[in-house]
Amino acid sequence: MKRARIIYNPTSGREIFKKYLPEVLQRFEQAGFETSCHATTGKGDATEAAISAVERGCDIVVAAGGDGTLNEVVNGLARQKNPPKLGIIPVGTTNDFARALHLPRDVLRATEIILQGETIPVDIGKMNDKYFVNIAGGGRLTELTYEVPSKLKTMLGQLAYYLKGIEILPSIRPTYIHLEYDDQMFEGEAMLFLIGLTNSVGGFEKLFPNASINDGYFSLLILKKTNLADFIRLATMALRGEHLNDPKIIFAKASRIQVSSPEKVLINLDGELGGETPATFTNICRHLQVFAPIDQLRPEDKKILEENL
Numbered sequence: 452m453k454r455a456r457i458i459y460n461p462t463s464g465r466e467i468f469k470k471y472l473p474e475v476l477q478r479f480e481q482a483g484f485e486t487s488c489h490a491t492t493g494k495g496d497a498t499e500a501a502i503s504a505v506e507r508g509c510d511i512v513v514a515a516g517g518d519g520t521l522n523e524v525v526n527g528l529a530r531q532k533n534p535p536k537l538g539i540i541p542v543g544t545t546n547d548f549a550r551a552l553h554l555p556r557d558v559l560r561a562t563e564i565i566l567q568g569e570t571i572p573v574d575i576g577k578m579n580d581k582y583f584v585n586i587a588g589g590g591r592l593t594e595l596t597y598e599v600p601s602k603l604k605t606m607l608g609q610l611a612y613y614l615k616g617i618e619i620l621p622s623i624r625p626t627y628i629h630l631e632y633d634d635q636m637f638e639g640e641a642m643l644f645l646i647g648l649t650n651s652v653g654g655f656e657k658l659f660p661n662a663s664i665n666d667g668y669f670s671l672l673i674l675k676k677t678n679l680a681d682f683i684r685l686a687t688m689a690l691r692g693e694h695l696n697d698p699k700i701i702f703a704k705a706s707r708i709q710v711s712s713p714e715k716v717l718i719n720l721d722g723e724l725g726g727e728t729p730a731t732f733t734n735i736c737r738h739l740q741v742f743a744p745i746d747q748l749r750p751e752d753k754k755i756l757e758e759n760l
């Protein structure tokens with residue numbers, strides 16, 4: 452009998468998953484899985500739970516939570532050579548990775564996608580010895596995710612981040628960075644740099660319009676030093692996906708990126724503090740198999756399936 456382990460964060464988003472848990476477990480059992488679950492207790496626990504799921508020989512590991520929980524589960528799975536398949540039930544405040552995979556926010560519909568059994572290989576990012584699935588970044592604006600209190604997120608959802616962003620905007624200063632990407636280089640003052648694996652970041656679905664989840668490349672965006680007015684103008688353009696040709700922006704695809712800086716720069720990985728410079732980012736091509744509604748994926752994400760035919 453196949454085994455599934457559901458790792459869920461009871462505090463994610465608006466804390467709705469617990470209500471659905473008995474129904475989710477029953478559906479997995481009915482589909483023929485011996486299923487167990489683990490409620491996370493705090494930071495890092497989902498990584499431990501994912502490692503122990505691998506040790507128990509689970510065939511499927513499900514992350515039920517937001518991008519933070521997903522990141523922790525992936526950190527438990529990605530270090531394995533042949534990791535179990537990953538299911539996602541997006542019940543967090545931010546679910547960027549799930550959005551990129553067109554997974555439904557509805558718990559039972561997301562469960563059905565897993566039980567239908569179709570998977571797609573996805574790229575995983577590695578920064579020094581940590582993994583990420585969606586986005587890495589540095590610069591003052593990327594630090595706002597550490598400063599929004601959990602209570603506020605439960606109440607306001609994504610809006611809590613935007614409000615915090617507006618609050619800190621006037622105090623944003625550039626940072627001097629040295630960044631090497633494949634065989635190119637940027638050195639100078641930057642407001643922020645982002646290293647994305649998907650097209651969807653913090654609700655900005657067109658930030659990296661041509662990103663593919665499994666082409667082996669990061670999308671790199673560097674925003675050079677700007678004044679506040681330019682910053683706001685570019686953020687508005689980014690909402691429409693019209694920012695890439697602006698002279699203040701460097702945009703490139705790269706599979707390996709190295710960042711260093713005279714001052715310490717904190718690195719955000721999938722919305723959580725992940726480390727600091729110096730940092731080396733490597734794309735681990737198609738490392739995880741993730742359940743997804745294949746027919747709804749963007750053509751650039753589906754290419755791999757056609758290649759395999």
Ligand SMILES: Nc1ncnc2c1ncn2[C@@H]1O[C@H](COP(=O)(O)OP(=O)(O)OP(=O)(O)O)[C@@H](O)[C@H]1O
Pocket residue numbers: 460461462463464465491492493494495496515516517518519520521523542543544545604722723
């Ligand atoms: N029982 C718990 N109590 C408090 N925090 C927890 C608990 N279990 C896990 N966590 C932490 O909560 C963090 C955020 O979780 P998650 O992403 O699932 O929720 P979220 O509501 O979307 O929040 P965020 O927007 O910060 O991602 C995780 O990184 C994890 O470290």
